[in-house]
Amino acid sequence: MLRPKKPSPCILTVKDAFYLTPHMIRVVFTSPELASRPVGCEGANCKIFLPEVDQSADDLIEQIENGPRPTVRTYTVRNFRKDALELDIDFVAHGDEGPASAFAMRAKTGDFIGFRGPSDVKIKDYYADWYLVAADMSALPVASATLEAMPRDAKGLAIFEVQSEDDAQEIDAPEGVEIRWLVQSDPHVVSRAQEAMMRATELPKGVIQTCIAGESGVIKGLRGFLSNETDIPKQDIYISGYWKIGLIEDEHQIQKKLDV
Ligand SMILES: Cc1cc2nc3c(=O)[nH]c(=O)nc-3n(C[C@H](O)[C@H](O)[C@H](O)COP(=O)(O)OP(=O)(O)OC[C@H]3O[C@@H](n4cnc5c(N)ncnc54)[C@H](O)[C@@H]3O)c2cc1C
Incomplete structure (x- = not known):
């Protein structure tokens, strides 16, 4: 075709x-x-x-x-x-x-x-029993758009890590998705706070879909957690490094290809 x-x-x-x-x-x-x-x-x-x-x-x-x-x-x-x-x-x-x-x-x-552009949207179908969303400021746009596109009766958890308390935004998320804000004032230090919050959360049984993106060092930790410590199938996971501390985008893209 x-x-x-x-x-x-x-x-x-x-x-x-x-x-x-x-x-x-x-x-x-x-x-x-x-x-x-x-x-x-x-x-x-x-x-x-x-x-x-x-x-x-x-x-x-x-x-x-x-x-x-x-x-x-x-x-x-x-x-x-x-x-x-x-x-x-x-x-x-x-x-x-x-x-x-x-x-x-x-x-x-x-x-x-x-x-x-634009490319295709990251999540085309919403079929999960529970959604796990996590983002730093670079991925707030994709995470917010994803939360807005979810069915209104969706349930889940969204973890946002922003640079100051005042960087929290109003997001039209489904009522059943709990939103938690974390503050990391220096984005050039790899934070483990999102990972700690995820580990402390008991993931419910049933189908889980994710929308997770942010700094590549943070994402590496979250990807390790999802693939080694949960049984969420790969096709239900969207996770992506959006930038990397110390690298301009072109260098980061090259490194991402080498890491695959
Ligand atoms: C699919 C995808 C979607 C994205 N969507 C968005 C979006 O909607 N909004 C958005 O802001 N970003 C988004 N990003 C991230 C953005 O592409 C990068 O942050 C990019 O590096 C910014 O380009 P720049 O010219 O400002 O900095 P660059 O020239 O690429 O980098 C210069 C320096 O700034 C640092 N740096 C880059 N980004 C950040 C940051 N966010 N915080 C602190 N330091 C940084 C780099 O490590 C480098 O040292 C997205 C990335 C991807 C892959």
């Missing part, structure tokens, strides 16, 4: 940008090309391409298509309002050393990026 052709990369223009919480910036993008993207893509990842200083939008598209490869980073579609041709991406504000973080910290109306 022929797979539907992926939409070409396009330019998204900043409509608005604001701090949701002290370390999270929401950038609202717009483009007529969003008319070709599917509704319900919240939680799917996308590639963003960052322009050079003074680069034109046409030139960025030409570079995405024909090289040399521009600076590219992976992000999550947080909200998509197809009718309004608006798409939100929530960026962790982790300083100027990351080009994507730096872009978000300075984003203003009229700025632009290149965009490719």
Whole structure:
């Protein structure tokens, strides 16, 4: 069967940008090309391409298509309002050393990026008796979108580890999913708090699905726990390292491939 052709990369223009919480910036993008993207893509990842200083939008598209490869980073579609041709991406504000973080910290109306995606959503079917969600700030968007997409009678536990108490967000999760917030003020130290909380939780019998993502060192511990100490089948587990302390994204992607 022929797979539907992926939409070409396009330019998204900043409509608005604001701090949701002290370390999270929401950038609202717009483009007529969003008319070709599917509704319900919240939680799917996308590639963003960052322009050079003074680069034109046409030139960025030409570079995405024909090289040399521009600076590219992976992000999550947080909200998509197809009718309004608006798409939100929530960026962790982790300083100027990351080009994507730096872009978000300075984003203003009229700025632009290149965009490719979205990919498929991470969890396509919700069939579990109980859900286990865990995320740091980089994965708050995928975890929040997943909680919002769950059946309203879903049950489970969501563990979030954020940089300050004020980084906790309102999430429209099912009532039966308990949300617990942990604070790790220095994201550059591998935290074991999520793992400790998971170990201290008696996982119920029945089908469990997971949506877990965050810093790769933290994820390594959580993956070890899930695969060695639970009997959740692999196909019910979504777990992914979204960034790694000390590595830029391209280096992290290479390391992930070597680790497989
Ligand atoms: C599928 C997927 C979806 C993702 N979705 C999101 C999303 O919606 N929102 C989001 O904010 N991130 C998301 N990420 C993570 C994001 O791609 C990385 O954080 C990326 O490294 C950011 O690029 P940068 O240019 O800011 O920093 P880079 O140039 O890649 O890194 C520069 C330095 O910053 C450090 N760094 C990178 N990320 C963080 C961080 N979160 N906190 C502290 N230090 C960091 C690196 O270790 C490195 O030392 C996602 C990643 C994946 C794989």
